[in-house]
Amino acid sequence: MAVKQDLRTPIVSVMGHVDHGKTTLLDRIRGSTVAEGEAGAITQHIGATEVPIDIIVNKCGNPDLRNKFIVPGLLFIDTPGHHAFTSLRSRGGSLADLAIVIIDINEGFMPQTIESLQILKRFKTPFVVVANKIDRIHGWEAQKNAPFIVSYNKQADNVKAELDRKFYEIVGELYEAGFNSERHDRVSDFQRNIGIIPISAMTGEGIPDVLMVLLGLAQRFLEGNLHYNANGPGVGTVLEVKEEKGLGTTIDVILYDGTLKKGDMIVVGSLGKPIQTKVRALLKPRPLSEIKAEEKFKQVQSVTAAIGVKISAPNLDSALAGSPVRVVTPENIDAISDEIQNEIEDVQIDTDAMGITIKADTIGSLEALVNELKKEEIPIRKASVGDVSQRDIVEIAAIEDPFYKVIIGFNVKVLPDAKEKLQDSDIRSFMSDIIYRLIDDYEDWAKEQKELAEKEMTEHIVKPGRFQILPNCTFRQSKPAVVGVKIIGGVVKTNVDVTTEDGTVVGKVKGLQLSGENISKARVGMEVALALEGPTVGRQIKEEDFLFVNIPERHAKTLENEIYDTLTADELETLDAFLEIKRRGNPFWAK
Numbered sequence: 001m002a003v004k005q006d007l008r009t010p011i012v013s014v015m016g017h018v019d020h021g022k023t024t025l026l027d028r029i030r031g032s033t034v035a036e037g038e039a040g041a042i043t044q045h046i047g048a049t050e051v052p053i054d055i056i057v058n059k060c061g062n063p064d065l066r067n068k069f070i071v072p073g074l075l076f077i078d079t080p081g082h083h084a085f086t087s088l089r090s091r092g093g094s095l096a097d098l099a100i101v102i103i104d105i106n107e108g109f110m111p112q113t114i115e116s117l118q119i120l121k122r123f124k125t126p127f128v129v130v131a132n133k134i135d136r137i138h139g140w141e142a143q144k145n146a147p148f149i150v151s152y153n154k155q156a157d158n159v160k161a162e163l164d165r166k167f168y169e170i171v172g173e174l175y176e177a178g179f180n181s182e183r184h185d186r187v188s189d190f191q192r193n194i195g196i197i198p199i200s201a202m203t204g205e206g207i208p209d210v211l212m213v214l215l216g217l218a219q220r221f222l223e224g225n226l227h228y229n230a231n232g233p234g235v236g237t238v239l240e241v242k243e244e245k246g247l248g249t250t251i252d253v254i255l256y257d258g259t260l261k262k263g264d265m266i267v268v269g270s271l272g273k274p275i276q277t278k279v280r281a282l283l284k285p286r287p288l289s290e291i292k293a294e295e296k297f298k299q300v301q302s303v304t305a306a307i308g309v310k311i312s313a314p315n316l317d318s319a320l321a322g323s324p325v326r327v328v329t330p331e332n333i334d335a336i337s338d339e340i341q342n343e344i345e346d347v348q349i350d351t352d353a354m355g356i357t358i359k360a361d362t363i364g365s366l367e368a369l370v371n372e373l374k375k376e377e378i379p380i381r382k383a384s385v386g387d388v389s390q391r392d393i394v395e396i397a398a399i400e401d402p403f404y405k406v407i408i409g410f411n412v413k414v415l416p417d418a419k420e421k422l423q424d425s426d427i428r429s430f431m432s433d434i435i436y437r438l439i440d441d442y443e444d445w446a447k448e449q450k451e452l453a454e455k456e457m458t459e460h461i462v463k464p465g466r467f468q469i470l471p472n473c474t475f476r477q478s479k480p481a482v483v484g485v486k487i488i489g490g491v492v493k494t495n496v497d498v499t500t501e502d503g504t505v506v507g508k509v510k511g512l513q514l515s516g517e518n519i520s521k522a523r524v525g526m527e528v529a530l531a532l533e534g535p536t537v538g539r540q541i542k543e544e545d546f547l548f549v550n551i552p553e554r555h556a557k558t559l560e561n562e563i564y565d566t567l568t569a570d571e572l573e574t575l576d577a578f579l580e581i582k583r584r585g586n587p588f589w590a591k
């Protein structure tokens with residue numbers, strides 16, 4: 001088997017927590033090959049580095065492997081992090097064919113580790129985990145650029161044991177996150193198990209293993225996805241929108257299918273209508289040896305997937321990172337513009353009538369945030385790309401429901417004029433560069449608010465209560481009347497008004513006593529002495545009368561519509577009986 005002509009290079013993205021070594025790993029993958037005198041062989045693209053299959057195979061020290069693989073190499077996206085990963089989108093999926101999740105073996109899982117895994121799970125992207133910084137394990141004897149097992153076998157037993165201990169902590173954490181994993185050299189089925197490769201991005205130990213495992217994964221999982229049509233029109237994704245001296249606004253694009261030429265008409269996704277423009281120049285980085293002052297790039301006439309390239313063209317100012325770029329003809333330019341516009345609107349406009357407001361830095365991260373919020377059934381009123389503006393704040397300030405007077409921003413800034421408005425408002429804002437932290441924080445806050453509101457409501461609301469005046473228990477006729485009563489249903493508190501069975505308010509409860517002790521409330525079944533300011537026994541009220549706590553209309557509404565489920569059976573019965581009395585004369589009372 002040899003490289004198949006129509007298989008493009010798989011695109012690989014590196015993700016992981018801050019400082020766990022993403023950049024160092026990418027530098028190592030790029031740099032080590034350069035250092036070994038192979039500088040001409042690896043190709044530096046815009047935003048990506050291509051490592052051809054021959055180099056990978058040579059690094060692994062076994063040229064026989066050359067015939068085992070059919071992909072032409074690996075294309076590493078140079079910007080690390082899940083931010084870049086989510087920008088690399090294509091029609092709702094991910095453009096990264098493979099990913100590396102890097103974990104500092106000495107620190108273990110961190111928030112962005114979990115976030116990376118969640119993103120990969122959602123996109124169903126095959127990935128490997130690298131357990132980095134093994135050189136920091138106490139007593140480690142570095143073996144520069146050696147395959148892991150070569151280096152491991154040279155370590156002292158106690159050092160090996162320490163590595164194993166730390167390693168299995170990561171296995172445990174991955175298990176908790178829903179993945180079975182094992183050391184890469186022990187994995188027989190990468191579909192069932194995630195391979196973990198212990199490495200040092202610093203010393204290069206384990207790097208050959210990373211490249212080999214990635215090739216293996218590409219071979220095993222991706223062949224079907226990697227076919228491309230070299231003669232077809234170019235299709236790509238905007239990785240970044242960048243201002244370049246002398247060129248104006250340019251876009252860095254990963255082309256994943258077809259060919260793109262200087263002079264081609266292209267359509268590029270933007271916040272408004274898609275941009276229709278003509279490629280003025282295609283730019284690649286100038287090789288190190290040729291760099292002259294001011295000339296960072298060199299022009300090429302045409303590029304074929306998969307490749308990273310900078311496009312210079314008029315009108316790119318409003319181009320959107322994460323949106324599609326497609327080569328078009330005069331015949332299909334309008335149809336393709338519509339398709340691109342629909343694709344972007346699908347992410348932005350698929351929202352609810354009422355809900356929170358969200359902002360994100362790219363169309364891909366917005367999509368990821370929308371997805372996560374939907375999973376949690378949090379309604380979204382508006383989702384859009386960009387920093388938080390004054391207009392956003394004005395719009396949200398007009399929302400009445402405090403649960404939706406909320407803005408969630410992923411990887412965005414609050415613009416200066418919006419900042420002040422936000423501070424002066426009662427809008428709640430959540431800003432972070434970790435999606436699940438935003439969602440957790442919002443949910444914690446919403447739960448707390450809800451509990452507070454409920455508590456406040458139940459504390460202040462007059463609850464239903466019914467009691468009967470007992471026979472021969474009139475201790476005082478009036479001012480206030482003091483009678484023995486039995487609570488038949490619900491609860492009676494001091495300071496509530498009391499009504500008779502025909503709905504007439506006769507007075508206010510001034511005090512309650514149980515066995516001579518003052519109490520503030522009496523519950524169903526209790527027999528207590530009750531002081532009632534207002535009526536005279538024998539006139540407005542009589543022994544053996546049934547009386548009700550008079551529930552104000554607004555409270556009755558809340559009881560019936562909002563907290564009905566929280567009432568006990570006797571409270572419900574009492575409320576129903578009370579409402580019946582009130583609605584006898586007015587069927588719409590408390591409705």
Ligand SMILES: Nc1nc2c(ncn2[C@@H]2O[C@H](COP(=O)(O)OP(=O)(O)OP(=O)(O)O)[C@@H](O)[C@H]2O)c(=O)[nH]1
Nearest residue numbers: 017018019020021022023024132133136200201202
């Ligand atoms: N000892 C040791 N240090 C390492 C290794 N890999 C990375 N480092 C160091 O760890 C620190 C962070 O590494 P980076 O590569 O910048 O990490 P990153 O994940 O790209 O960090 P951000 O770009 O900030 O997200 C740097 O000081 C590196 O030199 C390693 O294998 N061994």
